Amino acid sequence: MxxxxxxxxxxxxxxxxxxxxxxxxxxxxxxxxxxxxxxxxxxxxxxxxxxxxxxxxxxxxxxxxxxxxxxxxxxxxxxxxxxxxxxxxxxxxxxxxxxxxxxxxxxxxxxxxxxxxxxxxxxxxxxxxxxxxxxxQPVIPPIVPQSDHILQLHSNQYRNSEQLPPGPVLVVGAGSSGVQIAAELNAAGRDTYLAVGPHDRPPRRYRDHDFVYWLGVLGKWEMATPAVGAEHVTIAVSGAAGGHTVDFRQLAYDGITLLGRAESCAGSVMRFANDLARNIRNGDANYLSLLDEADAYIAENGLDFPEEPSAREILPDPDCVTHPILELDLDKVGISTIIWATGFRxxxxxxxxxxxxxxxxxxxxxxxxxxxxxxxxxxxxxxxxxxxxxxxxxxxxxxxxxxxxxxxxxxxxxxxxxxxxxx
Structure with a gap:
């Protein structure tokens, strides 16, 4: 050679x-x-x-x-x-x-x-x-044993809803990939479950400017390291359908069943942490803090950006948040596919x-x-x-x-x- x-x-x-x-x-x-x-x-x-x-x-x-x-x-x-x-x-x-x-x-x-x-x-x-x-290298946590009746694939193997067998789908991971895939499956008429872990949730747009602009002018793109304790926090943001702010409560009202962080599985019963409400509240805090910083920046620099009070309106918690599902019998609800949006190594x-x-x-x-x-x-x-x-x-x-x-x-x-x- x-x-x-x-x-x-x-x-x-x-x-x-x-x-x-x-x-x-x-x-x-x-x-x-x-x-x-x-x-x-x-x-x-x-x-x-x-x-x-x-x-x-x-x-x-x-x-x-x-x-x-x-x-x-x-x-x-x-x-x-x-x-x-x-x-x-x-x-x-x-x-x-x-x-x-x-x-x-x-x-x-x-x-x-x-x-x-x-x-x-x-x-x-x-x-x-x-x-x-x-x-x-796609990472699939060794939580659910392989079986003939449940297809398990990583998000990088997913192409569209038609490739999946009929039946409800569980998406694990609520960063950008998991959120977009779950919303797409729900829109396609699939019963969809979404396991939501810790996340940041920036506004897609605020006061006529995209979140990439706000992270830029506020110096957040230049952060040298993630905040302490946030090393594994994902960012829930989407450019799908022209771009929109990810709202987990709205996803639930649209028909997606939200779950906490996936923890373990015994037989056909999968267990989830009792952290869904906390994860969503922390995402809200991240979202609202960016709005606060943006408002302060606008005021300090005398910018004529339109007001957007509706951005601070928060939907009430849906039932799957107030009464979280901590155990899900995959066979009983008929889960046919698990999509792991759980990152790479x-x-x-x-x-x-x-x-x-x-x-x-x-x-x-x-x-x-x-x-x-x-x-x-x-x-x-x-x-x-x-x-x-x-x-x-x-x-x-x-x-x-x-x-x-x-x-x-x-x-x-x-x-x-x-x-x-x-x-």
């Missing part, structure tokens, strides 16, 4: 890898981008059919390219995002090699750099950037062992690995709250390109030889 050399190998041609390629090109650094599938594969082929972005495209894009197929205040479909990323790759002339999987990265013995083993040969590179993103088993901890998580600071020459882009909270978004990973990639430039300068330095002047 062929062997070659380059300065930087970028692994992954999604939004993070393409952002990295643009900055490396601008810095004049030779590189290759290796993608085991195709550009924007996850957006086009892994997401469910009706998925749209959580942010309007005026905000959730690369600074150097606008969306041309959708209005600035609209939410792009998954295929529009895939088209956008493919067009961006062409715009920057990204040196992407598709259908080339990286199987191992090893430190070269007694030499600078790494040997990158792939399904299409080996490449020697002085630097390697892992841009495979956070959505690598990373897989960096192909990187040098020193680059990850005992759980396989990257050892890094702002994307700079403890293993010199290894870098990461696209990690949640890599440098700020916005790091997982298209625009956020672009800024993180710029920082990594700068770090590579600095290290190249050190590597190319040669001390000047001075001769002592004779007396």
């Amino acid at each position: 062929p062997h070659e050399s380059t300065e930087v190998v970028v692994v992954g041609a999604g939004q993070s890898g393409l952002a990295m390629s643009e900055h490396l090109t601008n810095a004049g650094i030779p590189h290759l981008v290796l993608e085991k599938n195709t550009i924007a594969h996850c957006w086009r082929n892994v997401r469910w059919d009706s998925l749209v972005t959580n942010g309007p495209v005026w905000h959730d894009r690369f600074p150097t390219r606008e969306f041309t197929s959708v209005g600035p205040d609209e939410f792009a479909t998954k295929d529009q995002v895939a088209d956008y990323l493919e067009a961006f790759a062409q715009q920057i002339h990204a040196p992407v090699r598709e259908r080339v999987e990286v199987t191992r990265v090893a430190k070269r013995e007694h030499e600078r750099g790494f040997r990158v083993e792939t399904t299409d040969g080996t490449i020697d590179a002085n630097f390697v950037v892992a841009a495979t993103g956070p959505f690598q 990373v897989d960096y088993s192909w990187l040098p062992a020193r680059a990850v901890d005992a759980q396989g998580r990257p050892l890094q600071q702002r994307g700079v690995s403890v293993e010199p020459g290894i870098y990461f882009v696209g990690l949640p909270w890599q440098s700020r709250r916005g790091s997982s978004f298209i625009w956020g990973c672009w800024h993180d990639a710029k920082y990594i390109a700068d770090q590579i430039t600095i290290q190249r300068g050190y590597a190319n330095y040669r001390p000047a030889l001075h001769k002592l002047a004779s007396v």
Whole structure:
């Protein structure tokens, strides 16, 4: 198989890898981008059919390219995002090699750099950037035993309601994915149950401005770490149907049965924590606090934004909140499908062992690995709250390109030889 050399190998041609390629090109650094599938594969082929972005495209894009197929205040479909990323790759002339999987990265013995083993040969590179993103291995908690009569699948395997067998559906996880899937199933006429854990619940729009605007002007996108105790709190926000504020009480009035956090299962009986009302109240507090901060910002800056008193109206608790279901007999209610919207774990088993901890998580600071020459882009909270978004990973990639430039300068330095002047 062929062997070659380059300065930087970028692994992954999604939004993070393409952002990295643009900055490396601008810095004049030779590189290759290796993608085991195709550009924007996850957006086009892994997401469910009706998925749209959580942010309007005026905000959730690369600074150097606008969306041309959708209005600035609209939410792009998954295929529009895939088209956008493919067009961006062409715009920057990204040196992407598709259908080339990286199987191992090893430190070269007694030499600078790494040997990158792939399904299409080996490449020697002085630097390697892992841009495979956070959505690598779907996580399904081992709560419900596998059975022939209940289909269990992760949210990344869901496409539409027609793929599921007839019968009620339980969706576990009430972040953006779980909420949108549950609402879609309910609208399709399915009896739907939704397990709701701790969450933040920002307004979709408030006083004529999207929540991405409010997080921006209030400095919340720049938060370096999540609040203490909120490391695993999801964000319940939706761009579906033109974008709307997620209201769990309204979902219940629309016909979805809300449950607390899924805890265990014995036989066919699934148990849920008695935390549904608390989770919803905490989501309300998060929602109302953002409204308060927005109002204060408007007043302090003398802005003429329209009043919106209706935003503070809270529906009464539905019966499933005041009288929560703590045990659900899956067989008795006829649950045919469980969809686990429970997130992902990373897989960096192909990187040098020193680059990850005992759980396989990257050892890094702002994307700079403890293993010199290894870098990461696209990690949640890599440098700020916005790091997982298209625009956020672009800024993180710029920082990594700068770090590579600095290290190249050190590597190319040669001390000047001075001769002592004779007396």
